[in-house]
Amino acid sequence: MADRPVPEPGGENARERTGLPAWVWIVMILVAVGAALGSAAWVESGKGAVPNQAPGQPEQFCNTVGELQSIGDLSLAVGGQDTGLQPAIDGLRRLADAEPPAVIRDDLEQLADALVGVQDDARSVAADDPEGLATVMRSLQDRLRDLQPASDRVDAYTEKWCGASLNSSTGDG
Numbered sequence: 322m323a324d325r326p327v328p329e330p331g332g333e334n335a336r337e338r339t340g341l342p343a344w345v346w347i348v349m350i351l352v353a354v355g356a357a358l359g360s361a362a363w364v365e366s367g368k369g370a371v372p373n374q375a376p377g378q379p380e381q382f383c384n385t386v387g388e389l390q391s392i393g394d395l396s397l398a399v400g401g402q403d404t405g406l407q408p409a410i411d412g413l414r415r416l417a418d419a420e421p422p423a424v425i426r427d428d429l430e431q432l433a434d435a436l437v438g439v440q441d442d443a444r445s446v447a448a449d450d451p452e453g454l455a456t457v458m459r460s461l462q463d464r465l466r467d468l469q470p471a472s473d474r475v476d477a478y479t480e481k482w483c484g485a486s487l488n489s490s491t492g493d494g
Contacts, residue, residue, distance in 0.1 A: 377420025383483035428471035
């Protein structure tokens with residue numbers, strides 16, 4: 322069996338130089354994103370009071386909830402412009418634009434901003450940089466842990482007004 326050539330730095334086969342394949346890192350990121358945004362394990366009692374004010378544009382709001390559900394599990398790619406998070410970011414911003422109560426709008430904007438931050442971090446890491454990827458993972462986990470109450474409030478609100486949860490994956494993705 323012939324020896325494989327050593328890949329050039331940053332070359333086409335650069336990701337083969339890491340100890341773990343790139344897909345392993347991406348799966349770890351998916352697990353962290355899914356745990357924060359797609360977990361049905363968060364207890365109902367932790368969600369707090371649900372605002373009694375319907376969204377100003379209820380049809381747009383609930384249609385967007387359905388669109389977000391159809392995304393399914395989020396994926397995150399590193400080292401490129403398309404990180405895989407943009408559909409979720411856009412959906413959260415559309416929910417905020419549908420005129421929910423101020424507390425929910427603020428939560429939606431915080432969640433979208435957090436995903437933008439993760440997206441920026443992911444774009445700055447090369448696919449063959451396990452240390453950089455570990456830093457992105459820690460940043461992601463910190464951001465999502467800090468935003469769990471906001472995610473819980475948004476989820477309770479979407480359940481109340483649209484009969485649908487954003488904290489469970491129902492899409493085919």
